[in-house]
Amino acid sequence: MRIARAATGLPDAAAQAMRPAMSDTPPDLTAVMAFDPMIGLDALEEHLSAMKDQATALGYPFDRHGVRNELQAATFRLREAAQVQLLLSPSGAIAILATPRA
Numbered sequence: 001m002r003i004a005r006a007a008t009g010l011p012d013a014a015a016q017a018m019r020p021a022m023s024d025t026p027p028d029l030t031a032v033m034a035f036d037p038m039i040g041l042d043a044l045e046e047h048l049s050a051m052k053d054q055a056t057a058l059g060y061p062f063d064r065h066g067v068r069n070e071l072q073a074a075t076f077r078l079r080e081a082a083q084v085q086l087l088l089s090p091s092g093a094i095a096i097l098a099t100p101r102a
Contacts, residue, residue, distance in 0.1 A: 026058065026060075026090040027090075028087045028088060028089050028090075029051055029054050029055060029058075029060065029087070029088040030085060030086065030087050030088075031047040031048075031050070031051050031085070031086045032083060032084070032085050032086075033047055033083070033084045033085075033086070034081070034082075034083060034084075034101070035075055035078060035081065035082040035083070035084050035098065035101075036081055037078055037079050037080065037081070040075070041071060041075065041084060044068075044071070047086070048064055048067065048068065051067075051086070051088060052064055055088060055092075058090070060088060060089075060090050060091075060092060061091070061092030062088065062092065063092070066094075067086070067088075067094055070094060070096060071084070071086065071096060074096040074098055075098065078098060080100055080101075081100070081101040082098045082099060082100055082101055083098070083099050083100075083101050084096065084097070084098045085097045085098075085099075
């Protein structure tokens with residue numbers, strides 16, 4: 001698991017101009033997991049434990065049960081191998097992105 005800032009979607013010059021203001025923005029936490037339709041998410045419990053530890057250390061709310069449920073819902077209909085990215089914001093909100101694996 002790694003900690004990353006969410007992309008701003010701005011051109012490089014605009015992103016550079018905003019960098020001082022963004023330096024005070026707490027980072028989103030990110031976990032990237034492999035998904036196999038036959039076995040599910042690889043190392044799910046380890047990823048959730050690591051994210052919970054990081055969230056706790058940074059003071060972010062983290063609902064492990066809720067996150068598990070959302071990951072289940074996001075992968076339920078996947079029939080091909082995928083990469084699943086889980087993002088946790090400082091407010092505790094989550095986002096899940098599943099992309100096909102090549």
